[in-house]
Amino acid sequence: MNSLLILTMCYIATQARQNVLFLVADDMRPQLGAYDGPDFPNPVHPVMHTPNIDALANTSLLLKKAFVQQALCNPSRSSLLTSRRPDTTHVYDLKHYFRKVGGNFTTIPQYFKENGYMTVGMGKIFHPGEAASGRDDPISWSVPYFHAKDDSYSKKGYSWLAIPRSDYVKEPLQDMVLADNAVKVLREVAPAAKRGEQPFFVAVGFHKPHLPFIFRGEFLDLYPLEDIQLPDNEYAPVNMPSVAWFPFDNLRNYKDIAKVNASGDINTTFPTNIVKDLRRAYYSAVSYTDSLVGQVIQELNNLGLANTTIVSFWGDHGWELGEHGEWCKETNFENAVHAPMMIQIPGVTDRGIITEQMTEFVDLFPTLVEAAGLSPLPPCPEDSSNTILCTEGTSLMPLVTNPNITLKEVVFSQYPRKLGDQSVMGYTLRTQHYRYTEWAAFTKAPIYKPDWSRLYGMELYNHTGDPEENYNHAYDDSYATLRTMLSSLLRKGWRNS
Ligand SMILES: *[C@@H]1O[C@H](CO)[C@@H](O)[C@H](O)[C@H]1NC(C)=O
Ligand SMILES: *[C@@H]1O[C@H](CO)[C@@H](O)[C@H](O)[C@H]1NC(C)=O
Ligand SMILES: *[C@@H]1O[C@H](CO)[C@@H](O)[C@H](O)[C@H]1NC(C)=O
Ligand SMILES: *[C@@H]1O[C@H](CO)[C@@H](O)[C@H](O)[C@H]1NC(C)=O
Ligand SMILES: *[C@@H]1O[C@H](CO)[C@@H](O)[C@H](O)[C@H]1NC(C)=O
Ligand SMILES: *[C@@H]1O[C@H](CO)[C@@H](O)[C@H](O)[C@H]1NC(C)=O
Ligand SMILES: *[C@@H]1O[C@H](CO)[C@@H](O)[C@H](O)[C@H]1NC(C)=O
Numbered sequence: 001m002n003s004l005l006i007l008t009m010c011y012i013a014t015q016a017r018q019n020v021l022f023l024v025a026d027d028m029r030p031q032l033g034a035y036d037g038p039d040f041p042n043p044v045h046p047v048m049h050t051p052n053i054d055a056l057a058n059t060s061l062l063l064k065k066a067f068v069q070q071a072l073c074n075p076s077r078s079s080l081l082t083s084r085r086p087d088t089t090h091v092y093d094l095k096h097y098f099r100k101v102g103g104n105f106t107t108i109p110q111y112f113k114e115n116g117y118m119t120v121g122m123g124k125i126f127h128p129g130e131a132a133s134g135r136d137d138p139i140s141w142s143v144p145y146f147h148a149k150d151d152s153y154s155k156k157g158y159s160w161l162a163i164p165r166s167d168y169v170k171e172p173l174q175d176m177v178l179a180d181n182a183v184k185v186l187r188e189v190a191p192a193a194k195r196g197e198q199p200f201f202v203a204v205g206f207h208k209p210h211l212p213f214i215f216r217g218e219f220l221d222l223y224p225l226e227d228i229q230l231p232d233n234e235y236a237p238v239n240m241p242s243v244a245w246f247p248f249d250n251l252r253n254y255k256d257i258a259k260v261n262a263s264g265d266i267n268t269t270f271p272t273n274i275v276k277d278l279r280r281a282y283y284s285a286v287s288y289t290d291s292l293v294g295q296v297i298q299e300l301n302n303l304g305l306a307n308t309t310i311v312s313f314w315g316d317h318g319w320e321l322g323e324h325g326e327w328c329k330e331t332n333f334e335n336a337v338h339a340p341m342m343i344q345i346p347g348v349t350d351r352g353i354i355t356e357q358m359t360e361f362v363d364l365f366p367t368l369v370e371a372a373g374l375s376p377l378p379p380c381p382e383d384s385s386n387t388i389l390c391t392e393g394t395s396l397m398p399l400v401t402n403p404n405i406t407l408k409e410v411v412f413s414q415y416p417r418k419l420g421d422q423s424v425m426g427y428t429l430r431t432q433h434y435r436y437t438e439w440a441a442f443t444k445a446p447i448y449k450p451d452w453s454r455l456y457g458m459e460l461y462n463h464t465g466d467p468e469e470n471y472n473h474a475y476d477d478s479y480a481t482l483r484t485m486l487s488s489l490l491r492k493g494w495r496n497s
Contacts, residue, residue: 018346018372019193019309020112021186021300022203025289026073026124026210027329028315030064030340032057032286038467039064039356041335042323046227049219049287052294053340056313058352060342061400065358067411067430071317071329071336074127076361080314081107081126081140083365083377083391085412085494087448088384092416097131101445103385108365109140111389112201115374118192120185122146123178123205146185148177153214159254160213160281162220173214175206179292183299190303204296209285209319211251211328219284219291228276228283231323232468236266239472241457243417243424243439248327269325279321310371311344312364323468330415332428332437332459334469337413345371348400355403358411358430362393370395382495392494410489410497416442417456424456429490429497435461435469436486452491460486 029041032050034057069079070086078091078098082105086092090101098105106114113119119142126132126140128147136145151174153161163173172180182204189200208215236245247264251257262270269275293313300306320326320335329336341364343349348371366377380390398405410429417424417439425442427450428435441454458474460483473479489497 017199019199019305020117020201020368020372021296021309021311022108022125022201023293023296023311023313024123024125024203024205025293025313025315025340026205026207027317027319028209028286028289028340029318029321029335030315030338031283032290032340034058034062034342035064035340041318041338042231042321042468044229044232046223046229046283048283049222050290052290052297053313056293056297056311056344057342059350060311060313060344061349061353061355061396061403063341063343063359063396063399064354064356066314066339066341066361067337067358067413068317068339068361069413070415071331071413072415073124073316074131076316077125077127078102078131080316080361080364081109083108083362083393084380084384085362085392086414088380088392090445090448091131094127094129094131097133099133099137104388106389107137107140108368109201109203110137111365111369111374112372113140113142116198117201118142118189118198119201119203120189121203121205122181122185123148123175124207125203125205146181148174148181150174151214154212157255158212159251159257159278160285162217162281162284163214164217168216173216175208175289175292176216178204178206179295182296186296186299186303186305190305193305193308206289206292208289209282212254213278213281213285215281215285215288216291219287220280222287223280223283225276225280228280230272230275231321233323233470234269234275234325236324236326237459237461237470237472239475240266240459241439241472242266243419243457244331244333244426244437244459246326246328246330251327267325269322275322278327282319282321307346309346310368312342312368314341314361314364315339332413332415332426334430334435334461334467337428337430343367343371343396345400353400353403355399357399357403357406358408358432359396359399360393360408360411362391363396364393366391366393366395367397370397408497410494412494412497419456425450427490428459429486431486433462433464434482434486435459435463436474436483436490438487438490458483458487
């Protein structure tokens with residue numbers, strides 16, 4: 001090959017650099033048409049109406065078994081955006097900022113920015129407030145960040161509201177404003193991207209279906225009340241240690257919910273009408289969010305950018321809709337840690353690739369980097385507090401060639417608790433057949449380590465016969481050998497698995 005030809009090829013490769021549209025939903029469990037089948041969060045549900053995300057899934061690498069590293073917004077997002085786990089970011093709550101307590105780590109948008117991309121962020125990407133410097137981590141973005149202001153419907157104090165058209169045409173909902181802004185931004189960045197001058201990385205973080213479930217009224221009609229069913233397991237798992245429980249205080253504080261005086265105690269839940277209303281409103285909020293995702297993707301198509309733009313979509317963690325009598329997230333149950341994730345790569349995933357292999361949210365960063373052809377991230381050393389750029393995940397691109405390859409035999413999540421003055425960390429792992437959890441005494445800053453000799457509970461669920469995790473076998477003699485093996489895997493951690 002002559003050097004002119006090589007030069008020309010390099011030029012084409014540079015020209016062909018793909019844009020990234022980075023879409024995020026808040027508290028969206030994988031209750032989407034595309035997940036129908038064994039990976040649905042609960043077998044008892046109406047037909048879901050999510051045509052836009054389903055269409056995206058059809059032309060994506062659909063990661064049906066993706067798990068978050070911690071089922072709470074800020075820890076999950078900080079982990080995904082830096083590709084490091086909570087014990088490295090040191091972010092376990094809604095307050096702390098990884099650059100202050102973990103290290104000066106490079107984020108996904110920051111890396112694309114450093115590689116010449118125009119990075120534009122809007123809505124909820126980082127957790128807002130002090131958890132991201134109060135200014136949404138400015139180093140990650142090329143231009144000032146955009147927030148749509150909180151709408152007045154959210155301030156009324158109700159857990160859910162279906163907003164009639166006559167109202168939302170006068171005052172649009174927060175995420176409607178956000179989607180309109182995304183459309184506007186795509187139009188602005190499109191010309192330079194199409195001319196091959198500067199690719200873009202546009203991040204759009206929807207606030208829904210997070211509480212309060214506020215959505216355009218017409219979406220409620222998709223879910224008639226008579227189609228809404230109760231979960232078939234409105235009780236805590238048999239032999240569940242109490243440390244595993246979360247009393248869903250935030251939901252109980254909404255004024256329509258507070259008036260029923262639910263205690264949040266184990267094996268109590270809401271009255272049937274409230275359970276059904278909340279499930280119905282959540283489904284409606286999911287469909288509403290789906291429509292906004294569709295609006296943004298449609299604009300990408302209209303601008304002729306679909307075949308030069310990688311689109312990733314994920315929800316920051318799962319959500320419990322009354323299964324186990326449990327609500328919200330903040331647990332280590334499957335319904336809290338299992339979340340949607342898909343990546344559409346033009347020319348690569350066009351026919352749709354579904355994988356049932358287990359993956360983790362720390363894997364998205366190295367995957368996007370490989371998909372976009374940027375230099376791969378080095379693996380993080382044991383102590384990466386001074387390593388600006390590295391990953392604690394794995395690129396998922398091999399799944400594109402063969403979705404049956406097992407990249408991970410074991411995936412990890414965690415959730416902290418406070419028992420009186422005692423800090424506890426619940427470490428959990430999932431294999432294809434089991435979920436195993438140990439709740440251990442934990443020393444926070446500056447040590448950030450569990451003391452495995454002081455356990456407050458163990459859980460072992462057999463997903464083969466019990467996908468809803470209704471029976472904790474951790475204390476059963478017949479599971480002792482398996483438990484010892486899983487305990488050893490858990491304590492060795494992700495690095496040695
Ligand atoms: C996704 O693909 C399936 C199978 O080809 C098809 O039946 C379905 O209509 C598609 N869904 C959407 C929303 O495009
Ligand atoms: C953090 O790292 C970035 C480069 O990734 C650098 O520009 C910045 O100055 C660093 N900040 C601190 C406080 O070290
Ligand atoms: C909750 O209810 C289940 C099913 O009835 C029972 O097995 C379990 O022991 C109860 N848990 C507690 C803590 O009461
Ligand atoms: C809830 O508690 C309040 C105050 O104790 C009481 O007035 C009200 O009747 C209770 N409501 C229900 C549904 O139990
Ligand atoms: C993308 O689509 C446009 C319009 O459909 C077409 O002109 C262009 O050649 C396509 N580019 C690639 C890289 O396939
Ligand atoms: C993956 O496994 C499924 C089920 O065993 C099989 O139908 C499919 O052909 C396999 N795909 C590849 C690419 O090997
Ligand atoms: C898990 O459940 C499956 C199906 O119910 C059963 O075959 C298997 O033996 C169970 N595992 C253990 C360790 O008992």
